[in-house]
Amino acid sequence: MGRRPRNAEGKGGRALIMAGKDDKLSPATRLVTGGRSGDFADHVVNPPVWRASTHLYADCAALREGVKTNEDGRFFYGRRGAPTQWALCEALTELEPGAYGTVLYPSGVAAIVGSLMAVLKAGDVLLVTDNAYDPTRSAAMGILKRFGVEHRFFDPLDHAAYEAAFCERTKAIMLEVPGSLTFEVCDIPALARIARDKGATSILDNTWATALGFAGLSHGCDIVVTALTKHVGGHSDLMMGAASAGERWYRRMRQTSQQLGHVVSPDDAALALRGLRTMGIRLERESATALALAQWLEAREDVAHVLCPMLPGAPGHETWRRDFTGGCGLFSFVLKGRDDAARCRLVDALQLFGIGYSWGGFESLALPFHVEPIRSRMAWPKPGWGVEDRYAIRLSIGLEDPQDLIADLERGFAAMNEG
């Protein structure tokens, strides 16, 4: 599943949606027009859900001819996708400046590991940012290690240590911005440039900002991975991942993914396309609410730190402002000198915030988390903080009214301080 050759001519000869070819369109418009210019979407707004394992051939000659081509946009067998998946790939490719194609994966983790397996082989060394999503760390320490790939974790804010971590076998860098749970904003252009100079491939987990908020390939990365489970799905009912890249890495990822037998269902692809159309306004709304909540939290005496790159004065804000065109509703805050029991009283008292993993849906979530077990290089509490300022909560802000969310948090803090 991947790239699809475009034919913008409708059956009646009229060009229906040609917008995908226009480089000047803004991302907001691309969210609407993306993936709608192909042969298969004529005369309906959304591509139909093509449920198919088997594609039928006209005759034996057509069957034999089919084996000779392995191209996107040509039916072969269900595992290589059908128009619903191809339309989603095309829409995601159009959103990512510099991308030649996009490969879909059954989850965000599958996209991360699938990309790493496309790039690496036994004997290679992988550098992993120390603040990566925990399952990314686990994959480096688990399956990749078992298949002969070594890894080293690095602090993405310490460029000297990062450069020193390279050796001649270093072939790939796994980046993520902002850092998982702790929201450090590293200098992606600088880290990717160093990797390129040393002949290593940069892979970026861009799930937080999406292509709307950060153009990963234009900032020097070679492969950009997104967990579509989060903002693209947007409704907490879908698991999927994607990786976009220029032609060379796109072809390698597509081949590797076919060999691993990855496939996503057409029903899920249709849901992802539906989510994608409204992602822009959802991100705008949740970012605005998150910023209001971050400011409200910052003013509280029982909050020691607010880790939200969009918040002026917060760690990483300047780099975020330099490189990003948007943010999202996911951020953390650290309680001032409280313990885990106090933190649990706060979270348990919340009525609008669900308690759960994942994020990027229309509903708000709160997650108490422990950083210490999932860092090898970066200190927690952070340098300069009080030693007791360690108990943190991550919030994923949804589409509720901001005042209702603040009232809910008031209730949580009251419960915490009564205990």
Ligand SMILES: *Cc1c(COP(=O)(O)O)cnc(C)c1O
């Ligand atoms: C959730 C998430 C993933 C993994 O996505 P799944 O679809 O849950 O496998 C990867 N990276 C980040 C930053 C995430 O938040």
